[in-house]
Each structure stands twice: as structure tokens, then as C-alpha cells.
Amino acid sequence: MLPVPPSLFLSAEKADELAVWKSSEPNVVSLHLPVDESGSYPTTLDRLIREAAASNPPPIRRDLDGIAAFVRGSFVPGSRRGLCVYSCVKYGIFETFAAPETVTRALTVSTRPYLRPLNDLRRRYYRFLTLQANERTARFTEIHLGESVLVESLSGDFRGEGLEQAARRALELCRERRADRLVLGAEPGLLAELEPLLEPELRDRLIHEPLLGLDRPAEAVVERVRHSEQDAMRLREDVLVSHFLEELRAGGAVAGLERVAEALQQGCVTRLLVRDGWAKMGRSCAACGRLSVDHRSCPWCFRATTPVLDLVEELADRAAAAGVDVFRVTRDPRFDGIGRIGAELGVRGRAASRPVPRLRPA
Numbered sequence: 001m002l003p004v005p006p007s008l009f010l011s012a013e014k015a016d017e018l019a020v021w022k023s024s025e026p027n028v029v030s031l032h033l034p035v036d037e038s039g040s041y042p043t044t045l046d047r048l049i050r051e052a053a054a055s056n057p058p059p060i061r062r063d064l065d066g067i068a069a070f071v072r073g074s075f076v077p078g079s080r081r082g083l084c085v086y087s088c089v090k091y092g093i094f095e096t097f098a099a100p101e102t103v104t105r106a107l108t109v110s111t112r113p114y115l116r117p118l119n120d121l122r123r124r125y126y127r128f129l130t131l132q133a134n135e136r137t138a139r140f141t142e143i144h145l146g147e148s149v150l151v152e153s154l155s156g157d158f159r160g161e162g163l164e165q166a167a168r169r170a171l172e173l174c175r176e177r178r179a180d181r182l183v184l185g186a187e188p189g190l191l192a193e194l195e196p197l198l199e200p201e202l203r204d205r206l207i208h209e210p211l212l213g214l215d216r217p218a219e220a221v222v223e224r225v226r227h228s229e230q231d232a233m234r235l236r237e238d239v240l241v242s243h244f245l246e247e248l249r250a251g252g253a254v255a256g257l258e259r260v261a262e263a264l265q266q267g268c269v270t271r272l273l274v275r276d277g278w279a280k281m282g283r284s285c286a287a288c289g290r291l292s293v294d295h296r297s298c299p300w301c302f303r304a305t306t307p308v309l310d311l312v313e314e315l316a317d318r319a320a321a322a323g324v325d326v327f328r329v330t331r332d333p334r335f336d337g338i339g340r341i342g343a344e345l346g347v348r349g350r351a352a353s354r355p356v357p358r359l360r361p362a
């Protein structure tokens with residue numbers, strides 16, 4: 001019998017477990033692999049593994065072998081465009097997650113899994129619970145990052161009391177599994193009976209899909225949900241970029257790496273917008289920790305600075321840690337025109353960004 005391939009689905013619970021897990025040694029291997037349609041990703045993996053094997057001690061060889069065997073042996077690319085694998089053979093950890101979009105390729109070895117790419121994806125994609133029902137069966141499926149998992153299936157009389165039971169279970173599962181949206185797939189008559197039975201907190205995040213009855217296969221459900229999610233993401237990006245450009249014209253926002261870095265470090269930014277996947281080198285002061293684009297000596301404390309591999313990510317990380325809303329722009333070409341990074345300013349920042357009025361000669 002062939003071994004069962006590991007699940008590619010990321011539950012909220014699993015994400016929490018990984019976030020706090022730490023090894024006592026630097027023996028946790030994290031792989032982020034872009035999966036291209038032409039199928040050359042195993043070659044990319046080979047290169048990453050060669051580099052990692054050359055610069056790390058032998059004990060991680062077993063992790064690297066396990067990852068290579070999984071990618072070449074049991075991973076099915078399909079419409080998946082990114083793959084994340086976390087391995088620590090010594091403690092029996094081997095977790096695999098797929099993404100519907102590409103990830104930046106990297107293979108790192110550390111004391112804990114490198115979760116930033118996965119966390120970025122999680123922030124941008126909803127977690128859906130779907131309830132597909134007919135008169136006799138109610139089936140719950142969870143969908144996140146383009147992957148689905150069957151949660152449970154109930155049988156009963158879903159024209160009468162059973163429907164109330166299904167509505168109660170929908171609430172419990174949405175809470176337990178932290179679903180952002182509930183998708184209802186049933187014929188219109190059943191939908192009309194079911195909706196009033198749902199708690200108000202569910203009715204606010206409801207999506208009706210009368211065509212997603214129980215006869216639809218899991219792939220069709222994932223595809224339908226992905227479609228409506230992409231529409232929602234496109235709309236949200238359009239709204240946020242438009243708002244940012246208006247603010248920029250009105251003096252309520254700044255654009256470009258230099259000005260954004262300055263505004264962020266002054267603590268006057270409310271929302272950071274950054275082109276997804278854009279990286280740029282910068283400099284960091286070892287003494288005060290301030291970041292700059294290219295200052296060899298720190299503009300704040302005048303000590304020597306050291307290079308930072310990716311200033312854009314570093315700024316985004318610090319912004320998120322400070323509670324600033326970070327939004328990654330994936331498509332809108334208007335955003336590239338203003339320098340691929342922008343920040344909306346709070347009240348304090350607005351005053352500072354306004355040009356100082358020149359005194360008129362008396």
C-alpha cells in the first residue's frame with residue numbers, strides 16, 4: 001500500500017501550534033518553493049538543497065532527503081503555485097502546506113520554523129466553512145488557501161428539527177475553527193428555511209451558493225469559493241489603492257521608500273501599502289536600530305550602519321508589530337507608478353508632511 005501523502009491544509013489550530021514550537025537546536029528546516037506551471041520546481045529545489053547541504057551540519061541531511069522525496073514523490077502541483085514545508089526529523093515534525101499563489105524561494109535552517117511567508121498568506125486569505133445540505137445530509141467542509149478538508153457529515157431530517165441542529169453546529173464549527181465566512185450550498189427553498197435559524201454573527205458573514213448542492217464535488221466547491229474570494233480581493237485592492245492615491249494628493253500620505261521609512265520610524269503611519277514580492281537592500285544602525293535606504297552613517301546617532309538584505313520586508317515587519325495595517329498590493333499598476341511603497345499618515349503625520357509655510361517679507 002502506498003503511504004498516505006501528508007495533508008496540505010493549514011488549520012488555525014495547526015498554525016498556532018507551529019507559531020509557538022521551538023527546537024533546542026538549529027535543526028528546523030523550512031522550505032518555501034514557488035511551483036511553476038512548466039514544472040521546473042524540482043530543479044529549483046535541488047539547487048536550494050545543494051546550497052543548504054553545503055552550508056549546514058550533516059544532521060539536517062535526513063530532513064533534506066525527506067523534503068526531496070515528498071516534493072518529487074507525492075506532491076501534486078495541480079493549480080497550486082506555492083509550497084511550504086517545515087521539517088525537524090529529530091522531533092518528528094514534518095508539515096506541508098500549499099498556497100494558491102507563488103512564494104519567494106528559500107530554504108532556511110533555524111531553531112524554529114520560518115513562518116513569515118505563510119503568515120503573510122494567512123492574513124490575506126479568508127478561512128471558509130461551507131455547509132452543503134439537502135433533506136437528508138449536511139456536510140461541513142473547510143477551505144483555506146485553496147485547500148479543503150472535510151470537517152464532518154451529519155445525517156437526519158433537514159426539513160424539520162434537523163435544520164436547527166445544522167444551524168447550531170455551523171456556529172460551533174465557525175467559532176472552533178475560526179472561519180471568517182460561512183458558505184451555504186443548498187437549493188433555494190432549503191436556504192430560505194436555514195438562514196433565519198442562523199445566529200446573527202453568522203448571518204453577517206454569509207455567502208449564498210444555491211448551485212453548490214451536495215452533488216457538487218469538493219474541487220468544484222473550492223473553485224467556486226476561490227472565484228468569489230478573488231473578486232473580493234480585487235475589489236478591496238482597488239478601493240485601498242484609490243483611497244491611498246487620494247490621500248497622497250491631499251497630503252495625507254507619503255510615497256517612496258525613503259519617505260515611507262522616515263514616516264514609519266516617526267510612528268505616524270496608520271496604513272502601509274507595499275508591492276507584493278518587491279525587495280530592496282537597505283541599511284540598519286546597530287546602535288539605535290533605525291533603518292535607512294543608503295545612509296552609511298546613521299542619520300540619528302551618527303554610528304556606522306550595516307546592510308539589511310530586504311529593507312522592504314523589515315519595514316513591513318516592524319509596521320505590523322507596531323499595529324500598523326499592512327496591505328500588499330498584488331495587481332494594481334497605478335501603485336507601481338508611485339514607487340511601490342506608500343504610507344497613509346495619522347493626524348500627527350499629516351501636520352508634519354505639510355510643507356512649512358514660508359514667511360512673507362513684511
Ligand SMILES: [Zn+2]
Binds near residue numbers: 290299
Ligand atoms: Zn543610529
